[in-house]
Amino acid sequence: xxxxxxxxxxxxxxxxxxxxxxxxxxxxxxxxxxxxxxxxxxxxxxxxxxxxxxxxxxxxxxxxxxxxxxxxxxxxxxxxxxxxxxxxxxxxxxxxxxxxxxxxxxxxxxxxxxxxxxxxxxxxxxxxxxxxxxxxxxxxxxxxxxxxxxxxxxxxxxxxxxxxxxxxxxxxxxxxxxxxxxxxxxxxxxxxxxxxxxxxxxxxxxxxxxxxxxxxxxxxxxxxxxxxxxxxxxxxxxxxxxxxxxxxxxxxxxxxxxxxxxxxxxxxxxxxxxxxxxxxxxxxxxxxxxxxx
Amino acid sequence: xxxxxxxxxxxxxxxxxxxxxxxxxxxxxxxxxxxxxxxxxxxxxxxxxxxxxxxxxxxxxxxxxxxxxxxxxxxxxxxxxxxxxxxxxxxxxxxxxxxxxxxxxxxxxxxxxxxxxxxxxxxxxxxxxxxxxxxxxxxxxxxxxxxxxxxxxxxxxxxxxxxxxxxxxxxxxxxxxxxxxxxxxxxxxxxxxxxxxxxxxxxxxxxxxxxxxxxxxxxxxxxxxxxxxxxxxxxxxxxxxxxxxxxxxxxxxxxxxxxxxxxxxxxxxxxxxxxxxxxxxxxxxxxxxxxxxxxxxxxxxxxxxxxxxxxxxxxxxxxxxxxxxxxxxxxxxxxxxxxxxxxxxxxxxxxxxxxxxxxxxxxxxxxxxxxxxxxxxxxxxxxxxxxxxxxxxxxxxxxxxxxxxxxxxxxxxxxxxxxxxxxxxxxxxxxxxxxxxxxxxxxxxxxxxxxxxxxxxxxxxxxxxxxxxxxxxxxxxxxxxxxxxxxxxxxxxxxxxxxxxxxxxxxxxxxxxxxxxxxxxxxxxxxxxxxxxxxxxxxxxxxxxx
Numbered sequence: 001x002x003x004x005x006x007x008x009x010x011x012x013x014x015x016x017x018x019x020x021x022x023x024x025x026x027x028x029x030x031x032x033x034x035x036x037x038x039x040x041x042x043x044x045x046x047x048x049x050x051x052x053x054x055x056x057x058x059x060x061x062x063x064x065x066x067x068x069x070x071x072x073x074x075x076x077x078x079x080x081x082x083x084x085x086x087x088x089x090x091x092x093x094x095x096x097x098x099x100x101x102x103x104x105x106x107x108x109x110x111x112x113x114x115x116x117x118x119x120x121x122x123x124x125x126x127x128x129x130x131x132x133x134x135x136x137x138x139x140x141x142x143x144x145x146x147x148x149x150x151x152x153x154x155x156x157x158x159x160x161x162x163x164x165x166x167x168x169x170x171x172x173x174x175x176x177x178x179x180x181x182x183x184x185x186x187x188x189x190x191x192x193x194x195x196x197x198x199x200x201x202x203x204x205x206x207x208x209x210x211x212x213x214x215x216x217x218x219x220x221x222x223x224x225x226x227x228x229x230x231x232x233x234x235x236x237x238x239x240x241x242x243x244x245x246x247x248x249x250x251x252x253x254x255x256x257x258x259x260x261x262x263x264x265x266x267x268x269x270x271x272x273x274x275x276x277x278x279x280x281x282x283x284x285x286x287x288x289x290x291x292x293x
Numbered sequence: 294x295x296x297x298x299x300x301x302x303x304x305x306x307x308x309x310x311x312x313x314x315x316x317x318x319x320x321x322x323x324x325x326x327x328x329x330x331x332x333x334x335x336x337x338x339x340x341x342x343x344x345x346x347x348x349x350x351x352x353x354x355x356x357x358x359x360x361x362x363x364x365x366x367x368x369x370x371x372x373x374x375x376x377x378x379x380x381x382x383x384x385x386x387x388x389x390x391x392x393x394x395x396x397x398x399x400x401x402x403x404x405x406x407x408x409x410x411x412x413x414x415x416x417x418x419x420x421x422x423x424x425x426x427x428x429x430x431x432x433x434x435x436x437x438x439x440x441x442x443x444x445x446x447x448x449x450x451x452x453x454x455x456x457x458x459x460x461x462x463x464x465x466x467x468x469x470x471x472x473x474x475x476x477x478x479x480x481x482x483x484x485x486x487x488x489x490x491x492x493x494x495x496x497x498x499x500x501x502x503x504x505x506x507x508x509x510x511x512x513x514x515x516x517x518x519x520x521x522x523x524x525x526x527x528x529x530x531x532x533x534x535x536x537x538x539x540x541x542x543x544x545x546x547x548x549x550x551x552x553x554x555x556x557x558x559x560x561x562x563x564x565x566x567x568x569x570x571x572x573x574x575x576x577x578x579x580x581x582x583x584x585x586x587x588x589x590x591x592x593x594x595x596x597x598x599x600x601x602x603x604x605x606x607x608x609x610x611x612x613x614x615x616x617x618x619x620x621x622x623x624x625x626x627x628x629x630x631x632x633x634x635x636x637x638x639x640x641x642x643x644x645x646x647x648x649x650x651x652x653x654x655x656x657x658x659x660x661x662x663x664x665x666x667x668x669x670x671x672x673x674x675x676x677x678x679x680x681x682x683x684x685x686x687x688x689x690x691x692x693x694x695x696x697x698x699x700x701x702x703x704x705x706x707x708x709x710x711x712x713x714x715x716x717x718x719x720x721x722x723x724x725x726x727x728x729x730x731x732x733x734x735x736x737x738x739x740x741x742x743x744x745x746x747x748x749x750x751x752x753x754x755x756x757x758x759x760x761x762x763x764x765x766x767x768x769x770x771x772x773x774x775x776x777x778x779x780x781x782x783x784x785x786x787x788x789x790x791x792x793x794x795x796x797x798x799x800x801x802x803x804x805x806x807x808x809x810x811x812x813x814x815x816x817x818x819x820x821x822x823x824x825x826x827x828x829x830x831x832x833x834x835x836x837x838x839x
Binding site for chain 1: 670680747
């Protein structure tokens with residue numbers, strides 16, 4: 001009995017490491033995490049210039065080469081190394097996806113939590129705005145924004161972020177509606193705690209699980225949205241490589257140089273599957289009700 | 294010697310959990326004779342609901358019957374094919390589940406849900422709809438012909454529980470398992486529902502297994518009582534015998550702790566003069582020179598969508614809370630008692646009337662002054678599982694009010710937390726634990742410690758002991774009276790349970806439909822109840838007249 005209590009207390013003192021072990025034991029989560037880490041590793045190598053070739057360096061003597069020991073994924077019509085370009089494209093995609101997700105999460109969760117907690121006029125306005133945003137097909141909205149804004153990777157992020165804000169608003173607002181009536185929130189009110197303090201100490205930590213899962217899922221959606229925008233020619237402008245625009249470029253050459261499609265295609269698919277699996281795994285691991293029972 | 298309808302022999306049930314195999318039922322044996330009512334009594338976690346679930350093999354997916362036998366009318370249930378079992382469930386063994394709120398499908402009409410039971414067993418004859426109406430009338434639902442097409446949300450809690458009973462009895466089973474059938478209901482509704490259940494099962498000649506945490510209720514309703522503790526039967530026998538000559542230590546403690554058997558008050562009787570004062574104050578006059586809190590003509594109304602008239606949750610509520618005394622408000626759900634408490638706590642603004650705390654009308658105070666007043670009035674809520682934020686340790690939770698009011702240095706706060714833990718009789722090593730590692734009673738102690746952190750004068754106890762097992766409840770009540778004596782606290786005790794109120798109060802107000810209908814000392818209320826609603830509440834206390 002005493003031993004049980006001690007181990008329990010020990011568990012509680014390092015919940016994070018325990019959660020990590022749980023994630024590694026969860027099949028989908030572990031696979032997802034490995035895939036994502038591998039891809040991120042490739043991106044990191046590229047970011048620090050550790051890939052064998054410069055993704056922008058053209059080499060007229062090595063145009064349209066099939067995969068070989070020197071060029072694992074072959075070269076494109078300008079003789080650029082496809083593997084290095086895929087790695088650089090991953091950096092670009094992830095950068096846009098992460099920035100877009102962070103912006104939309106901060107704005108969306110902030111608005112959603114305050115709307116749910118404060119209710120009243122603020123809630124009505126936030127609800128109306130998110131309904132309007134929801135009413136647009138997300139890609140169409142991103143397309144519109146991307147074509148209006150000056151084109152660089154940051155404005156692409158903004159375009160993607162706007163699409164995701166209403167999702168975060170909804171995800172955050174729902175549980176807050178329930179939490180604001182919970183007894184410990186009332187107890188905090190009765191001690192004289194202000195609304196912002198209550199939101200910070202008691203509301204946000206208790207919706208963090210849902211938010212984390214939504215973050216990973218949004219990341220994968222953001223990667224896809226960025227790729228779609230690039231494919232349609234409205235993403236990161238060339239010559240900077242982007243997975244979406246690489247797919248577009250390879251499309252015209254697919255009969256002559258099919259390997260050009262393989263690299264960016266597989267990288268995209270793996271990245272999205274990896275993030276989705278990770279999100280799935282996290283949602284199992286972080287489920288508070290399962291953890292506490 | 295009649296053959297038993299159900300014979301359970303050395304039943305064992307195990308659950309596989311993350312911490313390995315856990316034996317929840319450790320060799321339980323009992324019999325149920327035809328037409329008999331057997332009550333299974335025990336605290337939460339004693340295994341009583343697990344027994345109910347294993348009788349028709351509806352255990353949770355990680356549970357299994359690991360040994361023993363269950364024979365229903367001679368047939369072995371533990372090894373029966375699922376197909377045969379399905380023809381038994383509902384038809385021969387009826388079940389009335391616990392929670393009327395979650396056990397009806399909100400998307401289907403009441404009538405259709407009962408019809409489903411009849412269809413599943415091909416019962417009810419040609420005109421099934423007529424049979425459903427009969428069933429609803431049988432369980433006492435007025436206008437059954439109309440209400441059959443309504444949805445669950447159009448029914449009150451008591452009415453839903455009646456529907457569940459109708460479903461349980463639809464195929465005229467020979468055994469009805471009622472798992473805490475009335476725990477979610479008001480006491481007066483509980484009494485009516487159980488009376489109906491008694492009459493119906495008697496008419497059908499069905500045996501009943503009544504599962505409850507409430508020993509007085511079990512003794513009142515059952516022929517025989519079986520007392521469970523940690524997966525084992527510690528005692529079984531005739532109901533009266535369990536009550537009068539409990540043999541096992543645990544049963545004895547249960548009988549002693551049951552509020553309805555307790556005629557002595559936990560609080561000291563006020564001196565003669567003060568008693569007169571309390572009586573007079575209850576009568577409306579001001580005998581107490583300086584009550585800590587004074588509520589005058591309090592009203593709280595809500596707008597209901599689509600209705601011109603506002604709904605008054607509480608109206609013309611006036612009472613005082615003298616220093617060092619416990620004032621109780623009793624009433625059924627919806628009587629306005631919790632609304633009154635919330636206004637006093639400053640969680641809601643009054644629509645009309647005034648609340649004076651320590652001489653100040655709280656509605657006229659500025660923000661900063663209000664902070665000072667809030668320190669003096671602190672709450673303890675009902676649900677020990679929801680009243681503590683699961684993300685923080687016990688010590689952090691108790692310290693929080695001190696931080697909010699910027700009291701003391703870090704070291705001083707830590708010392709205060711240690712002292713508060715000691716006050717509520719928790720060892721200091723509970724500080725670093727998280728709420729989910731504590732039992733319900735321990736959590737409620739933490740909630741009390743948090744409420745005491747700011748040295749309040751008044752603690753508002755909103756159903757603070759209602760969700761606790763009876764032994765734990767007795768400990769917490771004792772703790773509360775000790776704290777009152779040592780710290781000179783006043784309590785506003787909100788409860789639906791007159792028996793508990795009698796143990797702890799100096800003054801009692803009975804509320805009904807938002808108004809106070811009767812006030813007095815506990816003795817006056819118990820011995821000479823004036824209002825009809827008070828009499829009903831008294832009559833509904835299970836086992837009061839045993």
